[in-house]
Amino acid sequence: MTMGLAGFVLWLLTVFCIGGQHTLNAFITVDCKNENLGQYGQPSVVECEIRMAKGDNVRIVVWKKGGSTLLKFFNNQVDPTSPLGYSFAEPSWNSKSSNVSLLIAKTSVINHGDYSCMVMTDSGSDNKTASLHVTAKYKTPSIRTTSTNVGPSSPVTLTCRSEGGYPKGRLGWFVGTTGQGESAETVAEAMENGLFSLSSELTLSLGQDASKYTCMVFNASGGIDGEASVVLPDHTQVAGIEQALQAKESDVASRIVAPLVVIGSLIVGLLLFWVLRGRRCSKRQPDPPVETDLEQDSQQDLLSVTSECQKSNP
Structure with missing residues (x-):
């Protein structure tokens, strides 16, 4: 075990010493997709491929996120101590394969961020980074109406809620069918699974001319994930x-x-x-x-x- 670890460290030192020269000579190049998208709860792939000299073999592949090693290939085998849930995206991957993409079996919020991929072949080594943006769609919002009494100009509070989204989104209020917006603060709270819960309150007076109020939930990109409406009675009603x-x-x-x-x-x-x-x-x-x-x-x-x-x- 100690000899194997020592050999691995020696190999890495050799890579860092001569890897740059081989990269400049284009004996090996790692090409990664800069931005990769992953859906919460679904499999995700961080895409990377290598270009190497004909007949070369892959000796080492190391995938990392921050300071944690997620997947390591060394001595013609995947390190059995690698964390569960990470593997090569190509099912029949071997030392001749050029696709070194990382497969994440079930994406969660902690998978959001930057990754590094280091590859060494018979001819040299290269190291590239790529990012994974995790998203989760917010659930259809719900509106709850609260009022202490019913009468002209009586105050009523509309509370809109939506949860299960990522990254942090916002809620917006709109009046009638004209699309006129109402100003109200959105409160975002992180749930135990890392997803966000959104809430917003709008205080009104009964009997106004505009009687339909719509709450929309917007994701981090500005897209609409869902909406809900409530109709309040006018002054005659x-x-x-x-x-x-x-x-x-x-x-x-x-x-x-x-x-x-x-x-x-x-x-x-x-x-x-x-x-x-x-x-x-x-x-x-x-x-x-x-x-x-x-x-x-x-x-x-x-x-x-x-x-x-x-x-x-x-």
């Missing part, structure tokens, strides 16, 4: 809403009072019934016994009622 609310409040009050009146009437009726019944029981006395059958039946009924009264009035 606000008046109608107030009348409807008053009618609703009156209806609710009547719905509450009516059952209470019915219940109260029932309670009063029951009290009167028991009072009258008590009076009837106290005044009514059983008649003397008689011999006829009809009068005996009436007497039994009266005794029965008297017994019930006594039970209900102990």
Whole structure:
């Protein structure tokens, strides 16, 4: 392991000493695409190709971002200690291949930035840099309306939100169909995954002539990723809403009072019934016994009622 590392270091020193001369003689040239685009969550490629003398073999390839080595080819094999998620873009890459492009399996925000590619062949070496610009499309914005009351000139706040985009974008407000802009600050916050969440608040008064408000989300390049609209009532509609609310409040009050009146009437009726019944029981006395059958039946009924009264009035 130590011998291999020492050999690698010696080889690099040789490259730095003689690599410039070979590059000037055009024995090897690394050509990279200066600006590469990557979509968040998708595979990305930083493109680089080499021009080398016929019959030459690639001895070393080193891809770096900042001070971190992402991919290294040495001694006819890819270093197994290279981080996962990075490989040559050409599936069947070998020491004869001229395409040394770097493939990033799943692009994230940390992949945004500058990369360097160093290549050494039998004839010499060269080193070039390239950049990867990571982008993520913002989600369709949503608008939430907040108001403490409803009435002419009542304040209402429109809150627009959108998230999941990169790099940092902005939100814009537009009135009606004329495209007139409204000034409102955009607040951008970085999420845990590095993407941005945008929010903007616009405070208005109900009853204005312009009733449609549109919020657009713009990406870092100025393009529109999405939009949402909300329609606020004008002064005539606000008046109608107030009348409807008053009618609703009156209806609710009547719905509450009516059952209470019915219940109260029932309670009063029951009290009167028991009072009258008590009076009837106290005044009514059983008649003397008689011999006829009809009068005996009436007497039994009266005794029965008297017994019930006594039970209900102990």
